[in-house]
Amino acid sequence: EAGVAQSPRYKIIEKRQSVAFWCNPISGHATLYWYQQILGQGPKLLIQFQNNGVVDDSQLPKDRFSAERLKGVDSTLKIQPAKLEDSAVYLCASSLVSTSTVVEQYFGPGTRLTVT
Amino acid sequence: SQQGEEDPQALSIQEGENATMNCSYKTSINNLQWYRQNSGRGLVHLILIRSNEREKHSGRLRVTLDTSKKSSSLLITASRAADTASYFCATVLLGNTDKLIFGTGTRLQVFP
Numbered sequence: 001e002a003g004v005a006q007s008p009r010y011k012i013i014e015k016r017q018s019v020a021f022w023c024n025p026i027s028g029h030a031t032l033y034w035y036q037q038i039l040g041q042g043p044k045l046l047i048q049f050q051n052n053g054v055v056d057d058s059q060l061p062k063d064r065f066s067a068e069r070l071k072g073v074d075s076t077l078k079i080q081p082a083k084l085e086d087s088a089v090y091l092c093a094s095s096l097v098s099t100s101t102v103v104e105q106y107f108g109p110g111t112r113l114t115v116t
Numbered sequence: 117s118q119q120g121e122e123d124p125q126a127l128s129i130q131e132g133e134n135a136t137m138n139c140s141y142k143t144s145i146n147n148l149q150w151y152r153q154n155s156g157r158g159l160v161h162l163i164l165i166r167s168n169e170r171e172k173h174s175g176r177l178r179v180t181l182d183t184s185k186k187s188s189s190l191l192i193t194a195s196r197a198a199d200t201a202s203y204f205c206a207t208v209l210l211g212n213t214d215k216l217i218f219g220t221g222t223r224l225q226v227f228p
Binding site for chain 1: 120158160164204208213216
């Protein structure tokens with residue numbers, strides 16, 4: 001079974017530029033998550049989709065970050081304009097929709113963003 | 117906001133020794149999970165313990181959970197150089213099923 005795919009793996013941009021990250025979840029996984037992981041910290045959830053609908057975007061800085069999952073499969077996370085503090089690893093994860101009280105998330109390799 | 121905090125922040129041991137990492141959290145949980153992260157393989161799920169469980173084992177890993185103290189520990193026995201990584205606890209709050217709140221992590225270095 002193929003895992004969660006992300007691209008690019010690395011990106012360096014200047015502040016005020018825009019950048020986009022792409023994620024392809026595991027086939028059949030209806031739920032998709034984007035996390036931001038700043039160096040030295042644990043991942044922080046930015047946005048959660050179920051199919052193509054947003055479940056939780058309470059921690060997404062909506063003035064500069066946007067995300068979409070138009071067909072309920074692939075997702076794109078965009079930052080426009082980028083700030084120095086956006087330097088981080090952006091992780092995508094996916095999971096099955098389950099009636100269980102326990103849901104396991106599967107993570108992609110991440111995109112390391114450096115804003116100079 | 118960070119729900120969990122791990123202790124110690126960094127740990128260095130020799131191969132063959134045991135490594136213990138602790139996680140404390142603030143709010144009642146549905147379950148607690150431990151993840152490993154290294155530069156080669158990203159974030160990998162290690163083990164999950166439900167709030168009504170007190171101990172779980174998986175290979176060389178042993179996790180305990182004390183809900184009265186709101187704390188968990190991860191023990192890696194007979195450590196190997198390949199165990200070198202950052203280890204994170206993540207909690208799923210009571211009433212939730214999948215929203216992970218990660219701790220700050222413990223960086224483990226295992227020397228050959």
